Amino acid sequence: MSNLENKPNNQEMEGLTETGKIKKVRIKGNRNLVVSLLAILFGLIAGAIYMLAIGKNPITGYYFILSGGLKNLERIGNTLATATPLIFTGLSAAFAFRTGLFNIGAPGQMLMGGLCSTALALTLNLPQYLFLPVILLGSMLSGALWAIVPGFLKAKFNVHEVVSGIMLNWTAYWIVYYIIPTYFKAEYLETESAMIPANASLKVGWLSSLFQGSFINLGLFVAIVAVVLIAFILDKTVLGYELKSVGYNRHAAEYAGISVNKNIILSMMIAGALSGLAGAAFYVGYASNMQIGVMPSQGFDGIAVSLLGNNTPYGVLGAAIFFGLLHSGKGFMNAMTKIPPEIADTIIATIIYFSATSIFIERMLDALKRRKRGAK
Amino acid sequence: MKRFTSLLLVVVLMATVLAGCGTGAGKGLKVGMVTDAGTIDDKSFNQGTWEGIKKAEKDFKIEANYLKPGGTTHADYIKEITNLYDAGYKFIVTPGFKFSTAIYEAQEKYKDAKFVIIDAAPNNGKEGNEFEEKVTSNTVAIYFAEHQAGFLAGVAASLQLKEGEFGFIGGMEIPAVQKFNWGFQQGIKYANDNFGTKISIKPENVIYEGSFDRIDAGQQLAAQMFDRGVKAIFCAAGGVGVGAINEAKQRNETGEKVWIIGVDVDQYHEGLLKDGKTSVILTSAVKKIDTVTYTMIKEELDGKFQGGKILTFDVSNDGVGIPATNPNLSDDVMKSVNDVTAKLKSGEIKVADSNDGSLIK
Structure with a gap:
């Protein structure tokens, strides 16, 4: 974990220290992409070996994952819909990583965002053009508020955000478990809230019918805006510069006159707001209501998405869509080839593993380069 | 590296050829x-x-x-x-x-x-x-009719143990689980009224855990109940029940005599101790x-x-019912349970599938 926290983005590191050598920065950027792609490739090869081991054909396996995720408009829509919450939680994790924080509290923030948007959707009744912004804002706020706690504890008492984050995940889980059945229970559905009314849902008719009735929703567009916005904040603003400095070296940042505590809390809040939006995108977008007793796996998957995307906003966007494709295609692969769902999950886990240990891939690339040089 | 790549290609190609044969549906x-x-x-x-x-x-x-x-x-x-x-x-x-x-x-x-x-x-x-x-x-x-399965399991367990304290661990508080609980309590009452058993069940020993998958939580709940003197726990809780079974097994290994009543399927084999002969599963309420x-x-x-x-x-x-064979139930108990089953079938006994207020939770 310390590896994750301390490893600043290579591209930025070069950019900050060797400001003159723009060309080198570009090479570094490409290199990150190469590392991520290699992680995926190794993951896929490992997956192919699993499939071979159980006597299945990996080529047909991967073919059906791809066609399951992209075969028709409905499936493409579902792939994007699956990716949407992952874009948000991936951004959330990436943003925290860049400030040197490990936001494992994303599932809790997502639950609180989802709870707030569900509560708003089931209590208020506004025209759609007003309702949706209110719901999105509510989910952002509640996610941000939920994330203040670990941020504050970290800043003031140096309590590790992983510990407080995990604790708060379960706190949120049980809050949802209490509030949904008590105040928002569906009359005829157990363990679920009432259905989100049409004018409060991010699923809108024209978009669903455009994608042949898939679960794609407006959350996707909000997510893309968020990607651009976060990229802008990180790369083009003083705030982003300060946040990143705190991430690289807390003490140096403090010495340079940057308020470390303020930035830690702020970074957690922004990360929390993004996870909160993931909650809205998931519970009032992808799903049609909120269920109790489920810790959203998207919160944890966000960490993997962020790692694979090399903690950059655009990388996150690509990685999230890739994960969305795997998640939505694997069912079709299971159905067509009888490769058990557990194998599909193992393939995804292996890709995560390779992206988390991308340092090995980097070392390998270095070794290769050195050998090439030696050969000359 | 090159050698590795070519080897890999060969493997993949071979697999394609081999696996291609077996896909005929x-x-x-x-x-x-x-x-x-x-x-x-x-x-x-x-x-x-x-x-x-x-x-x-x-x-x-x-x-x-x-x-x-x-x-x-x-x-x-x-x-x-x-x-x-x-x-x-x-x-x-x-x-x-x-x-x-x-x-x-x-x-x-x-x-x-x-x-x-x-x-x-x-x-x-x-x-x-x-x-x-x-x-x-x-x-x-x-x-x-989960309530009937719970009822029969309650009767069988009461008849076998005759006196003592029972408990219930449920998963989520949903109708299928609640009906198991209500039927179980009615079964205990029926045995007490008609067969003279002295089984009691206290409100603090009727708990819905809230999930179907937290094994550790099931183990904790079961430990607390056993510590409070409960002799047998009816678990209608999926994975949570697996935790309770583990706790009962540990206690039985150290000589304490406690029981679990299984759910959904005959869980007898889940409750086998290390010796492979005795099981902590008294009987199961089977769907x-x-x-x-x-x-x-x-x-x-x-x-x-x-x-x-x-x-x-x-x-x-x-x-629904209890399994046909229950190694932990005596022949007499099985006979009585079969009689009760017959009466349920004929409609002589009725089990409520709801809580009229006399039942716990």
Whole structure:
């Protein structure tokens, strides 16, 4: 974990220290992409070996994952819909990583965002053009508020955000478990809230019918805006510069006159707001209501998405869509080839593993380069 | 590196050739299942359904497959049903009340497919007047009389242990689980009133854990109950019950005598101690999910699919009860339980499937 926290983005590191050598920065950027792609490739090869081991054909396996995720408009829509919450939680994790924080509290923030948007959707009744912004804002706020706690504890008492984050995940889980059945229970559905009314849902008719009735929703567009916005904040603003400095070296940042505590809390809040939006995108977008007793796996998957995307906003966007494709295609692969769902999950886990240990891939690339040089 | 790459290519190519041969799908029915929350080997609900399908696969040479959704939302279920349908699985079994809105939509969307939903009837999930429950002609909805299974398990356990304190651990507080609990309490009362047993059950020993998968929480709850002097716990809680069984096993290994009453399937083998001879499972309140699933497939093959119907399985059609053999119950107890079962069948005894206020939780 310390590896994750301390490893600043290579591209930025070069950019900050060797400001003159723009060309080198570009090479570094490409290199990150190469590392991520290699992680995926190794993951896929490992997956192919699993499939071979159980006597299945990996080529047909991967073919059906791809066609399951992209075969028709409905499936493409579902792939994007699956990716949407992952874009948000991936951004959330990436943003925290860049400030040197490990936001494992994303599932809790997502639950609180989802709870707030569900509560708003089931209590208020506004025209759609007003309702949706209110719901999105509510989910952002509640996610941000939920994330203040670990941020504050970290800043003031140096309590590790992983510990407080995990604790708060379960706190949120049980809050949802209490509030949904008590105040928002569906009359005829157990363990679920009432259905989100049409004018409060991010699923809108024209978009669903455009994608042949898939679960794609407006959350996707909000997510893309968020990607651009976060990229802008990180790369083009003083705030982003300060946040990143705190991430690289807390003490140096403090010495340079940057308020470390303020930035830690702020970074957690922004990360929390993004996870909160993931909650809205998931519970009032992808799903049609909120269920109790489920810790959203998207919160944890966000960490993997962020790692694979090399903690950059655009990388996150690509990685999230890739994960969305795997998640939505694997069912079709299971159905067509009888490769058990557990194998599909193992393939995804292996890709995560390779992206988390991308340092090995980097070392390998270095070794290769050195050998090439030696050969000359 | 180059050598490695070429080796890999060779392996992949060979596999393509080999595996290419084995994909010929057999004719006949393709039966698909979508799992509820939890895994295929959950020792209860999913596993029961899947075992029924597997048995049908063996007997009737059908093709069978299961999919595990990425989550438990309506969208996740619909996606997996679509995957099965697109892959040619036109007979789809879904265990669990959570599928009610997904099947409501799917039965209309895929009219040429057949659906079996267990523990619920398809509905649109809406409120008040907008609510609609609908079983179309390509769907069968199945309910079980859990209260009768709980009742018989309660009677059997009371008769065997004669006196002491009982407990109940439930999963989520949903009708299927509540009915087990209510039936169990009525069973204890019936045994006390008619057979002179002295079993009691205290409110603090009736607990819904809130999930079906937290094994550690089940173990803790069971430990607390056993510490409070409870002799036997009825667990209707999926994986949570597995934790309780583990706790009971540990205590029995150290000489303490405590029992668990299993649920859904005959859990006797889950409760075996290290010696492999004695089990902590006194008996189990069984829902014959496997038999019913098997029957549904058989009826479809025979052209007798009961589409459009809501079927309830209870003691009268042997859909619920306790296992036929219970090594931990004496012959006398089995005889009395069989008598009680007969009276349930004839309607002489009635078990309420709701709580009139006299029952705990």
